[in-house]
Amino acid sequence: METFAGCIGTRSDEVIAMRILYVIGLLCCMACNLSAQEPFRVMFYNVENLFDTKDDSLKNDEEFLPDAPKKWTYHRYKEKLNRIAKVIIASGDLHVPDLVGLSEVENDTCMRDLVKYSPLREAGYRYVMTDSPDQRGIDVALLYQRGTFKLLNKEEISIPHEKLGRSPTRNILYVSGQVLSGDTLDVFVCHMPSRAGGEAKSEPYRMATCMVLKAAVNVVMSARMNPHVLIMGDFNDYPHNQSLTRYLGASKPKKKTESRALYNLMYGKKGGTNRYRGEWGILDQIIVSGSMLDPSSTIRTTPEQAQIVRHPFLLEEDDKYGGDIPSRTYIGARYHGGYSDHLPVCVDLDIGQ
Numbered sequence: 335m336e337t338f339a340g341c342i343g344t345r346s347d348e349v350i351a352m353r354i355l356y357v358i359g360l361l362c363c364m365a366c367n368l369s370a371q372e373p374f375r376v377m378f379y380n381v382e383n384l385f386d387t388k389d390d391s392l393k394n395d396e397e398f399l400p401d402a403p404k405k406w407t408y409h410r411y412k413e414k415l416n417r418i419a420k421v422i423i424a425s426g427d428l429h430v431p432d433l434v435g436l437s438e439v440e441n442d443t444c445m446r447d448l449v450k451y452s453p454l455r456e457a458g459y460r461y462v463m464t465d466s467p468d469q470r471g472i473d474v475a476l477l478y479q480r481g482t483f484k485l486l487n488k489e490e491i492s493i494p495h496e497k498l499g500r501s502p503t504r505n506i507l508y509v510s511g512q513v514l515s516g517d518t519l520d521v522f523v524c525h526m527p528s529r530a531g532g533e534a535k536s537e538p539y540r541m542a543t544c545m546v547l548k549a550a551v552n553v554v555m556s557a558r559m560n561p562h563v564l565i566m567g568d569f570n571d572y573p574h575n576q577s578l579t580r581y582l583g584a585s586k587p588k589k590k591t592e593s594r595a596l597y598n599l600m601y602g603k604k605g606g607t608n609r610y611r612g613e614w615g616i617l618d619q620i621i622v623s624g625s626m627l628d629p630s631s632t633i634r635t636t637p638e639q640a641q642i643v644r645h646p647f648l649l650e651e652d653d654k655y656g657g658d659i660p661s662r663t664y665i666g667a668r669y670h671g672g673y674s675d676h677l678p679v680c681v682d683l684d685i686g687q
Contacts, residue, residue: 373682378435378566382674393471419454434477437525467502484512524567544581563623591624599640612655640681
């Protein structure tokens with residue numbers, strides 16, 4: 335019987351045979367890779383004022399209009415969308431992140447344009463977002479990959495600002511979804527009240543907001559036999575501040591963890607996500623329930639799998655204080671054409687046994 339090798343008579347035949355062998359080898363490698371699921375990547379990014387160019391008469395968005403001093407034109411808006419898409423795509427490994435939390439997004443139009451009319455359109459993201467009473471009109475949102483995260487529920491958690499004697503702030507976004515192991519992952523995306531007016535004056539509002547978040551987390555945990563809770567956001571406070579440690583109850587990860595306690599994965603990370611007067615600080619954080627730090631859990635991670643994303647293109651030299659600083663969209667009222675005044679954070683989750 336004539337062998338496969340014997341059928342090869344010319345150099346072109348040899349080339350074809352080599353290509354066939356290459357394809358066979360590639361398919362074998364793909365089959366091997368499918369048996370080992372890639373980590374489930376979660377990312378959070380404060381995108382710094384993603385506004386459309388239309389006036390919303392119910393919100394204070396006049397700062398970002400074409401005829402405003404900042405001259406927020408459609409071209410600049412599209413450029414902003416493309417830059418956000420670039421950051422998200424670059425923050426994946428073999429594929430884009432499975433979940434992406436965003437803050438400082440004006441409305442549904444911005445999210446629709448991001449997923450449908452930017453380079454991110456090829457990624458096939460779906461999204462959910464809040465509709466908050468924030469006076470500037472900025473909200474939080476969550477992008478998700480339908481192939482790895484099946485949306486089960488979405489709710490908004492409002493902050494009782496009137497009882498607190500404060501101006502309206504962003505609602506907290508709560509989303510639950512099923513991952514490939516069949517387990518439910520409960521996700522909270524938040525953007526806590528700013529430090530406007532000074533840290534001491536504004537801190538009580540963040541404390542109260544963290545209390546609301548903690549109460550919502552407790553409700554979810556009480557409903558789950560084995561809760562997998564992940565909280566991400568811009569907290570406008572640092573990991574050691576009372577709003578996070580005392581009122582939210584998010585502590586530094588340790589060797590022995592409690593399944594229903596909260597642990598801040600950004601503790602001890604070098605550098606920061608935002609730079610103020612020459613000092614880096616970690617305002618953007620990812621917090622998980624202790625059950626997810628259990629090596630035997632079907633949704634698990636480690637503090638080492640959480641990181642601050644420092645793509646070189648996100649940074650530039652700090653002419654005033656030295657070192658580097660996030661490349662911003664605006665510096666004061668002057669258009670700078672950068673990305674954001676915050677760096678993203680991300681964490682990899684291992685799914686399944």
